[in-house]
Amino acid sequence: MLIYLRNNIHLGYSLYRDKEDPERFRKDPQVQTTNIRLLPYTKYLSPHSPRWRHALRVVMGLILLMVASSSTWADSLQVLHWWKSTSEHKAVDFLAGKLTQENILWRDAVIPSGSGIGAGIVLKSRVLSGNAPEVAQLNGVLIGEWAELGLLLEFDAVGSVGKWDKILFPSVWSLTQSKGHVVAAPLGIHRINTLFVNRKLFKKYDLALPESWDDFELAAKKLQQAGIIPLAQSSEPWQLATLFETLVLSEAGAGFYNDIFVKKEQSAFFDARFGQALKRFRSLKKWMPTPLQDRSWDELARQFADGGAAMMVMGDWVKAELNAWGLATDVGFACMAVPQTENYHLYDIDTLVMLAGDGSHRAAQERLAQLVLSPAVQVEYNQIKGSVPVLRNPDMSKMDSCARTSWKLFARGGSTQVPSLAHRMATDETSKDAIIAEIYRFFMDDQVTVNDTQRRLGAIARSLKKI
Ligand code: GAL
Secondary structure, eight states: OOEEEEEETTTTEEEEEETTOHHHHHHOGGGGTOSSOOOSGGGGSOOOSHHHHHHHHHHHHHHHHHHHHTTTOSEEEEEEEOOOSHHHHHHHHHHHHHHHHTTEEEEEEEOOOGGGHHHHHHHHHHHHTTOOOSEEEOOTHHHHHHHHTTOBOOOHHHHHHTTHHHHBOHHHHHHTEETTEEOEEEEEEEESSEEEEEHHHHHHTTOOOOOSHHHHHHHHHHHHHTTOEEEEOOOOHHHHHHHHHHHHHHHHHHHHHIIIIISOOHHHHHSHHHHHHHHHHHHGGGGSOSSOOOOOHHHHHHHHHTTSEEEEEOOTHHHHHHHHTTOOBTTTEEEEEOTTOTTOEEEEEEEEEEBOTTSTTHHHHHHHHHHHTSHHHHHHHHHHHTOBOSBSSOOOTTOOHHHHHHHHHHHTOGGGEEEOTTTTSSSOHHHHHHHHHHHHHHHHOTTSOHHHHHHHHHHHHHHSOOO
């Protein structure tokens, strides 16, 4: 009997579920209200009355609890992350299953929040209150910041035995280290500057795939005339920022992108190219739903998949979601670069860190770090998640066209790789939030002019931490 514990912190309930029947877990509305739900063992006991059945369930629950918490497991790791969509669940289930094979229980602490904003807050408060999980999803610049505070476990031996310096892309290898120590286990690389196109709609209205902004405008106009929303978009600040950073890259290229979002040079905020990106951002508004709503990225992907919207700009986790719903890459949808960004990989790297704690979980934490970098796990996990392996030499045979393009571009290294602002790769959290707040304000309020925003950001840039 294979079980693992899903401990959903934000709703405050614990569940034991049958690993062979994950769909039932997902579809069952009772999951939201039940404290301990048992599947499907009770059907084998003859139920005489609801009370009797209830009593049996409780007894079975206790037995399962004892089995789970006693002899079976060598150790357990609570893993805090923010993944909650269909494909994200699958990716988590896959990793949890691998850990189970090692006799280690994956205790799931999911704080659903697009791009991890809520998860970051919960993680911080749990660490401050002395109740840290053993493992957490922590991306980008935050890794170094947390390591400097002494909160992360160093696992240099795992890195050296696994030859991480040789097998990882150099930029990924440097992300996993702080002051010469290995402190993070990278899972996969997402590409942010991705334009998804609904092939059925484009075929129906005889539209060319948009390789330039002119193509994009032409297609958007025809789609709107046909009553279709050309571009799916949410008003969530991180989702707006995800679109906006691709526009900065599109208008001004990688050098300028780095000046403005990594170095935070004040003059860059006054540059005409930044003004141009703001103008493009606002001009895209007419192709989005009105009023713009605060919707999760997977809701938007659903709208796109159902033909309610024809295009979507978002990281390639959307690809994984569409695949999980049965839409095949290149058939149901096209996965392209946002116009004028074909030569860039605007990246976001998903990473796990191990919280140091009292050191009593070190062996299990190190095993997990080892596992996520094994070639087979890298291939399968990334296929499910929509990202690409962090390895220099992965098995590419099962990658679809979207993943191949992404991996090959990233492998070029150098100025091809551009760190995402919205997904914490470019700068510290305070700077990121300050910039996104202004971008959001500009977009949501048409009274705020391009010049206002440039002036405000220029003033803010003076006080932001420089690298
Ligand atoms: C990103 C993360 C992705 C995906 C996305 C949407 O920051 O790297 O894996 O989860 O947020 O929540």
